[in-house]
Amino acid sequence: MTSALYLEHYLDSLEHLPIELQRNFTLMRDLDSRAQALLKSIDSQADEYLKNQNSYAADEKKERLDKIQSLFNKSKEYGDDKVQLAIQTYELVDKHIRRLDSDLARFESEIQDKALSSRNDEQAVGKKGRKKVKDKTDKKKRSGNSSGEDSASTVRGSKKKKQKVSGNTTNGTSSTGSGAKATSGEVLDAVAGLPGLAGIAHPSDVLDMPVDPNEPTYCLCHQVSYGEMIGCDNPDCPIEWFHFACVGLTTKPKGKWFCPKCNTDRKKK
Numbered sequence: 084m085t086s087a088l089y090l091e092h093y094l095d096s097l098e099h100l101p102i103e104l105q106r107n108f109t110l111m112r113d114l115d116s117r118a119q120a121l122l123k124s125i126d127s128q129a130d131e132y133l134k135n136q137n138s139y140a141a142d143e144k145k146e147r148l149d150k151i152q153s154l155f156n157k158s159k160e161y162g163d164d165k166v167q168l169a170i171q172t173y174e175l176v177d178k179h180i181r182r183l184d185s186d187l188a189r190f191e192s193e194i195q196d197k198a199l200s201s202r203n204d205e206q207a208v209g210k211k212g213r214k215k216v217k218d219k220t221d222k223k224k225r226s227g228n229s230s231g232e233d234s235a236s237t238v239r240g241s242k243k244k245k246q247k248v249s250g251n252t253t254n255g256t257s258s259t260g261s262g263a264k265a266t267s268g269e270v271l272d273a274v275a276g277l278p279g280l281a282g283i284a285h286p287s288d289v290l291d292m293p294v295d296p297n298e299p300t301y302c303l304c305h306q307v308s309y310g311e312m313i314g315c316d317n318p319d320c321p322i323e324w325f326h327f328a329c330v331g332l333t334t335k336p337k338g339k340w341f342c343p344k345c346n347t348d349r350k351k352k
Contacts, residue, residue, distance in 0.1 A: 089186050100179060107172045111165050118161040125154045206314055209324070302326045303343075311335075317345040 132139075132147050139147065298307050301324040311327045316339040325342055327333060341349060 089190055093183060093186060096182065097179060100175070103175060104172060107168050107175075111168050111172075114161045114165040114168070118158045118165070121154050121158040121161070125151055125158070128154070202316075209314070302329050304329050313340060315340065315342040315345055317341055317349075320345050 128147065128151050132144075132151070136144060300306055301308055301312065301322065303322070303325065306326070308324065309326070312324045313327065313330070313332060313335060314324050315322065320342060322342060322344075330342065
């Protein structure tokens with residue numbers, strides 16, 4: 084639910100609140116006015132009774148006292164009704180306050196869930212990107228191995244051809260004398276001594292080729308991605324991704340995680 088929907092629903096619930104509050108306050112003011120009028124009447128009758136109590140008969144005294152008592156009781160009823168209205172008004176406002184707190188809590192929870200989901204999606208995209216880079220590097224390594232094997236095969240084939248040629252020359256010149264044999268030996272020595280052929284690497288050496296310099300590096304160790312890695316929750320972190328072993332982790336921690344550098348900077352702030 085978006086913030087606009089939360090606001091719209093809450094404003095709808097507040098539509099009748101001013102009218103109900105105005106009605107309650109009007110009733111409370113009316114009850115207060117009645118109670119004040121009764122108290123004035125009680126004061127005047129009490130003063131009159133005290134002044135003339137000696138002249139009243141016993142029955143008349145009792146009648147006046149009962150009347151004053153009934154006025155007190157009526158005033159008390161007005162006061163009780165006023166208190167009940169005040170409680171109702173308080174509960175009415177408190178109900179809307181509780182609803183507002185509940186909506187705010189739900190809205191904050193939804194925002195946090197969306198932020199967490201977005202962060203997980205970004206991490207997944209980042210891992211896919213690293214995997215693609217790693218796959219490209221592996222392909223380059225495999226292509227390098229194939230090239231090395233092809234080169235070695237070419238060298239071996241060339242040597243065989245050279246040897247075959249020299250062998251044919253020997254066979255072909257055997258009738259002419261030993262001078263031709265010496266010439267074919269010189270040819271073989273020259274072929275073996277060629278710098279382009281002597282420096283060809285064996286396929287096993289190609290497997291130990293250095294990592295592609297174009298592959299990105301991460302972590303405090305400045306190495307390529309491998310194994311389990313964790314991302315720093317500081318969006319301004321210069322490194323972003325770290326190997327578990329380099330930061331002393333064996334499992335993914337709960338909640339937010341900050342790298343040692345960002346953690347130190349946070350403590351300084």
